[in-house]
Amino acid sequence: MTRPMDAVTDDTAVAPWLVRLGGRAMRCSAGCRGATVSLRCPGGEAHRASTHPDLAVLAALQEETGEGPGVEAARSLRPVGAADLVADARWPEFRVAALERGLRACTAVPVMTEGVTATVTLYAFRPWRLTAEVREAVTVLAEETVAGLLREHARTGAEAEAEQLRTAMASRAVIDQAIGIVTHLLDCAPDRAFDVLRVLSQRTNRKLSAVAARIVRAKGRGSTRELRRLLDEVRADGA
Template sequence: MVTLTRWGDAAPGAAAVAPWPARLCGRAMRCSSACRGAAVSLRLAGGEVHGAATHPDLALLAAVQEETGEGPCAEATRSLRTVVAADLVAEPRWPVFRVAALERGLRSCAAVPVAAEGAVMTVTLYAFRPWRLAAAEAEVVRGLAAEAVAGLVGDGARAAAEAEAAQLRAAMVSRAVIDQALGIVMHLLDCDAADAFGVLRVLSQRTNRKLNAVAARLVRERGRGATRELRRLLGEVRDGR
């Protein structure tokens, strides 16, 4: 089982930013035959932390580290170096984490961090007996984490590009509608573009509706029945100059 969580939540189960951390947990566990559980922590550039774990107890240990600032994952995230605790019984570091881990039957752990584009992803592996992650195994875990970070960065870049494109399309549509409405007002009132825009702006303020909504209605109705009101507003625009 893989538990997805935002480490600051009251209980595991909140959706993570992407499926990458969950997939990484399972893949990282298989890098060492002694490993019996894994947790992934992803700290984004803005400071928000998300993660995944293969067991709820490991999600709770991740939350303990986030709250106290101590533990293998917390230290690896800060130092960007692999942190190993071969036997937690004899481990002098991280007293709060050490007790919490031993209470859950864990004896050893190793945390491997990877940083990219302002984000840090740290994979922490756990075992029920004294154990030290081999250098070759750590490199495999690091490669998997780097692949996951690259995927997250790529997903974020694509999402940002798609959002920007959608905004540009919406702006172009809105601008086209406003231009059409200006043409209608200029034709009905025999005025220039500046006066026509002033009429639309005043109409927007009087009706408490956005300019593009006012323009869309004028275009939809082709200005029918609105000439008298538009002419009155034109007078106000010109008088206000």
């Protein structure tokens, strides 16, 4: 079971997936000469990749103007295409920019998986239509890519959580050791020893785990007087 991908903070981790998807989709059709891929997460974060810099300009233009086959397909979750942009005036700014770059036709194919939308837009230099068979193949490729990204996101998230848990457990163990040392040195209850460590952490502006680690490394040597003074303060505050 994968976790929802609300956001992908590392664009460098996503880009290779999108570039690979664009290349594979482009090779599905003999008439296709380029591709762009956009990925939008539920939280609104977006990623893009293209097989040529001119196509990256077209993808950015669509995002800026809110018009074009890619953004329309992403909104409707239906394939959107233009067999010949010379005769198709639906997206004026996009149309002009595409024709200036020698592009005559395009088709955008969207998929949505667990709230993540991927849109693959294919381009051609001549009038051209994407066949149903190729559209289905591009859809499958896009679904596989999103599923792979979701799995990778879940794996890295699980690894990060596990590392945080290991760090927390290690810190807790050090703190427990320090409490035992302070309890022995000051002949006080463990909860009082913890209060002493907490106050020392606040006074030195250091993490509790760092304060505890210093006491454990020194086995309490050289700090008994300071700890007794803090214990007196803790007792006075609690009185």
